Amino acid sequence: MLEQLVPVPDGFGDWDDVLQRAGIVKRSAPPRKVVVAAAVGVLLVVLFATPAFGVLLDLIGRTDVPFAGKAAPTRVQRSFFDMTVGAPRGMGPQAIAAQTRRVGVLGGRALYVAPTRGGGFCWEFERASGGCDTERRRPLSTTWALMEHGGGPLLVQKVAGELLAARAQTLEVEYADGATTQIPFIWVTKPIDAGFFLYAIPAAHRRGAARAVAVEARDANGKVIARDRMVYARPHLPIGKTPPVPPSYRPPPPLPAPTAPLQRGSANGVSVIVGANGIAEFHVSNPSLQKADWACLKFMRYHQVDPLELGYARQAVHGSRIELGSLRGPVDGCEVRPGRGHTWPDPRGYHSGAEIAFTARARRYFADRAAARELALYMRWSKNHPNAPPTGITIAHNGADTVYSVRSTTGRRFTVTKRNGRIVRENVTPYAGPL
Amino acid sequence: MGDAAAIEDLYRRQYRRFLRVAIAVVGSPDAAADAVQEAFARALRERHSLRSEDALSAWIWRMVMNAAIDQQRRARREVPGDGPETAVEPDELGDLRQAVAALPDRQRHTLFLRHYADLSYDEIAEVLGVARGTVAAALHAAHETLRAEAVA
Numbered sequence: 001m002l003e004q005l006v007p008v009p010d011g012f013g014d015w016d017d018v019l020q021r022a023g024i025v026k027r028s029a030p031p032r033k034v035v036v037a038a039a040v041g042v043l044l045v046v047l048f049a050t051p052a053f054g055v056l057l058d059l060i061g062r063t064d065v066p067f068a069g070k071a072a073p074t075r076v077q078r079s080f081f082d083m084t085v086g087a088p089r090g091m092g093p094q095a096i097a098a099q100t101r102r103v104g105v106l107g108g109r110a111l112y113v114a115p116t117r118g119g120g121f122c123w124e125f126e127r128a129s130g131g132c133d134t135e136r137r138r139p140l141s142t143t144w145a146l147m148e149h150g151g152g153p154l155l156v157q158k159v160a161g162e163l164l165a166a167r168a169q170t171l172e173v174e175y176a177d178g179a180t181t182q183i184p185f186i187w188v189t190k191p192i193d194a195g196f197f198l199y200a201i202p203a204a205h206r207r208g209a210a211r212a213v214a215v216e217a218r219d220a221n222g223k224v225i226a227r228d229r230m231v232y233a234r235p236h237l238p239i240g241k242t243p244p245v246p247p248s249y250r251p252p253p254p255l256p257a258p259t260a261p262l263q264r265g266s267a268n269g270v271s272v273i274v275g276a277n278g279i280a281e282f283h284v285s286n287p288s289l290q291k292a293d294w295a296c297l298k299f300m301r302y303h304q305v306d307p308l309e310l311g312y313a314r315q316a317v318h319g320s321r322i323e324l325g326s327l328r329g330p331v332d333g334c335e336v337r338p339g340r341g342h343t344w345p346d347p348r349g350y351h352s353g354a355e356i357a358f359t360a361r362a363r364r365y366f367a368d369r370a371a372a373r374e375l376a377l378y379m380r381w382s383k384n385h386p387n388a389p390p391t392g393i394t395i396a397h398n399g400a401d402t403v404y405s406v407r408s409t410t411g412r413r414f415t416v417t418k419r420n421g422r423i424v425r426e427n428v429t430p431y432a433g434p435l
Numbered sequence: 436m437g438d439a440a441a442i443e444d445l446y447r448r449q450y451r452r453f454l455r456v457a458i459a460v461v462g463s464p465d466a467a468a469d470a471v472q473e474a475f476a477r478a479l480r481e482r483h484s485l486r487s488e489d490a491l492s493a494w495i496w497r498m499v500m501n502a503a504i505d506q507q508r509r510a511r512r513e514v515p516g517d518g519p520e521t522a523v524e525p526d527e528l529g530d531l532r533q534a535v536a537a538l539p540d541r542q543r544h545t546l547f548l549r550h551y552a553d554l555s556y557d558e559i560a561e562v563l564g565v566a567r568g569t570v571a572a573a574l575h576a577a578h579e580t581l582r583a584e585a586v587a
Contacts, residue, residue, distance in 0.1 A: 002550050002581075012470070013450035015443055021476030112585045127440040186465055343557045343567075380487050434488045 002277065010145045016157060055268045062171045062195070064187045072100035072112045078302040080114050080122050083132065083302075085167055085308055085327055092325070093132035095122040097302070104186045107198045107228035115191045119406050133194070139165040141225035142215045147206070156212040156230060159183075163195035165226045168217035169196055177210040205229035255279055255321040263330055264357045270336045270354035272296075278328035281321045284338070289353045291315075291334050295333040298327055299361060305430040307365065308333055333362030344377030345391055365431075366412045371408035379404065379416050379423075379435050441491055442478050453499050455531050458572055459547040460503035468504040478500070493561040498542060500562060527561070542577040544572055 013038040071077075077097040084092030093116050100114040100122075109125040116122060116134055124130030129143055145158035159173060159312040163185060172180045177265065185197040201212050216227040258275025265272055269286025274296060276350065282294050295311025302308075310327045337352035350370040357363035377395060379401070382388050398401045423435055446453075446496060450471070457467035478495050485494055541563070548559045556574075560567045 002531070002535075002546070005535065006547075007456055009451055009458060009464065013446060013454070017445060018446065018472055018475045020481065021472055022479035024477075075564075129442070341555065341557065376489075380489060383486060391498055409473045435486070 012145075012393040014147045014157065016203075019258055026135045050094040061129055062168065062185055062187055063104065064189065064191050064424075067101060067103065067113065067115075067192050072102050072114075074302065075099055076081065076112045076124060076126070077114075079124070080112075081302050083122065084392045085310070085325065093120065093122055093134050094118060095132060103188050103192075104151060106184060106186055106196070107200065109198060111196055111198075112185055112264075113188055113192050113196070119191070121192045121193075121194060123162060123196055125160060125196070129158075131162070132347045133162060133164075136164055136194075138161070140215065140217055140228045140230075142228040142230075144212075144230050147243045154232060155206045155208070157206060158198070159215055159435065160198040161196070161215070161228070163187075163197065163226065164193075165217050165219075166197075167219045167225055168195060169220045170218045170222075171195075172216055172218065173199065173201065173205075173212050175205050175210050175215060175361065176213050177182075179205075179210065183349070199230075202282055205271060205385055228358070230397070252318055254319050257281065258321075258329075263333070265356035265358055268354040272334045272356055272358065274329050274331055274334065274358075274389075276329045278324040279321050280324055280331075280334060282334075283320060284336065284353065289338065292336045292338045294322055294334070294336055296322075296324055296327065296331045297362065297365075298331045299365075300318050307362070311337075330358065332359045333357040333366070338358045342377055344374065344381040344388075345376070350377070364412075368412050368414075369431045370408045370429040371412070372414045375404060375414050375416060376428045376432035379428075389414045438488060439479060439482060442475065442482060442495065443489060445492060446475050452495075453501045455551045456547050457499060457503040457506075459551055460500065460544065461506045464505045467503060470506045471499055474498040474502040490561070493558055494546070496554070496558075496562040498565075500548075504540075504544075513573060529582065538577055538580060541565070541569075543578070544574040544578045549574055 030086055046125055080095040081097035095116050097114060100112055102112055104111045106125065107128075109128045109310055111123065111125055112130075113121055113123045116132065118134050120132060120134035120136060120426070122130070122132040129145070131141075131143070133141070139225065140163050142159050142161040144156045145160070146154045147157045162355050163171065166187075168185075168187075170182055171185045172182050174180050181199075181202070183197055183199040183332040185195045187195040196321050197215075201208040205209060205212055211232075212230060214227055214229045216224050219225050254277060256277065258273050259277040260278045261268050262376050263274040265283050268289070269284065270278055270289060271283045274280045280294070280296050284290055291314050293311055294314050294317065295309050299307045303366045307329060308330045312322050319430050334356045336353045336354040342348075344348055350373040351366065355366040357366055378388070378390060378393050382390070390404070392406065394407075396405070402418045403415055404418070406414055406420045414431075415426065416423055416428065426435060429435065453471045453474075454464075454467060457470045458464050461467040461470060474495065475498075478498050485491060535546070538546065544560055544563060547555070547561060548554045549556075554562065556567050558569045559570045566571075
């Protein structure tokens with residue numbers, strides 16, 4: 001009944017409105033005439049001054065850049081790497097993460113691209129939009145970021161995407177009222193050999209009669225060579241209702257059994273068998289862990305300190321097996337973790353519900369993570385509870401520094417050093433998240 | 436320490452949950468949407484005061500709750516005696532709405548955060564600034580009251 005009282009609302013919100021309310025001014029596209037005038041002016045600057053491409057990309061149509069430049073930060077490399085590891089086998093894009101490059105900036109967002117082993121590519125506008133294309137089939141692929149206003153129709157607030165039509169010289173957004181806006185895009189040379197765009201739809205075109213309806217690419221003669229249309233039609237359901245399950249729906253077929261060589265382990269009423277085929281089979285007899293989530297972990301490149309962990313929410317698992325995708329055996333360990341998380345002080349301790357280590361490295365990791373969690377949780381908790389007794393935490397004063405520490409059962413010491421109330425040094429973040 | 440991208444990510448991923456709880460508190464979908472927008476705008480402005488990204492979710496939930504409660508008070512002031520927007524609904528749903536509206540604020544807010552936001556007891560405790568035991572007690576009392584209403 002409570003569910004019916006306030007049904008799940010529809011809508012995607014309006015982030016640009018939040019930015020405006022926060023007083024964060026986003027640069028909106030200037031009128032077209034101004035763009036032309038500005039581009040001419042900027043061109044002179046380019047010819048006679050400096051190739052400051054980074055700031056120019058928003059103002060001109062197509063910008064060709066080489067697949068070169070600064071290597072991407074580890075965070076981005078790691079996210080491209082993880083896309084393959086976390087995907088079901090054969091479906092990962094196989095990005096060559098180590099070759100990820102920062103090739104330009106558009107709409108204030110850095111563009112990162114990486115080739116894939118099969119001749120495709122992955123891309124990301126920093127923390128905004130991205131994807132991978134391993135097949136290179138569609139000449140123009142657009143991601144339409146939608147929003148809804150007051151229960152009205154869905155409207156596009158941002159477009160981002162990739163373009164494979166090498167002859168494209170201009171890219172335009174077309175609106176329902178017939179107006180068009182030329183938008184900038186970055187073309188990256190081989191092996192990427194593709195263009196990328198990211199554009200926020202102006203507020204004037206976030207109304208039904210003037211909403212964005214298509215993105216199209218034109219060649220040097222103005223001829224449309226690729227077009228991607230936004231399809232607004234959607235099944236109309238009352239708010240809060242979920243679509244009916246199509247009659248053809250079949251639950252997924254059961255996963256195969258783990259294959260040899262097998263890894264076996266058990267702890268705290270949970271046993272697990274992991275096969276070389278990337279299937280892990282869990283058996284949970286501990287009643288308190290029946291609803292807990294399942295995961296396995298492995299140390300690998302980009303995950304030397306905190307291992308890559310692939311897990312499933314319990315309710316998403318059919319049967320007793322999970323597929324670890326590219327995280328195939330041997331793995332370093334598996335765990336079962338209640339979704340409730342930990343607080344300080346946690347009477348249940350700082351380990352997950354069941355931690356099964358197949359390697360000494362995983363055993364050390366579980367032990368160190370528990371110690372790091374304890375200290376991290378105390379540091380977070382004590383901010384709002386300054387009088388919280390630091391049970392189990394050692395506090396030492398060293399001049400202006402206060403050093404909080406916990407020793408893991410491995411002997412490793414985790415510390416957080418505060419000076420004048422600010423954290424100046426710590427080593428718990430890789431294990432327990434930022435403080 | 437608060438990262439604008441993390442705030443934006445939270446907004447995009449969980450907008451409907453925030454909106455749903457805000458609607459439950461405020462009553463009006465439009466005013467609730469406004470509360471959510473204001474809460475996130477404030478979070479962006481004050482993000483540097485957040486010391487731990489781990490606390491981000493609870494911090495924003497707290498802002499959304501506060502903004503929704505402000506909206507609710509404002510609505511009460513502007514339209515004296517006007518309750519939440521109601522559509523034609525079955526009697527039992529109307530009864531339940533009245534019973535929920537009659538709960539003390541803490542019980543009602545705890546109920547909303549538990550059922551509409553699916554937050555854990557610990558998370559609710561952090562959002563409302565109360566002990567975990569208080570959350571459990573408030574939730575228990577709310578359930579008891581609603582159960583009694585349903586039976587009556």
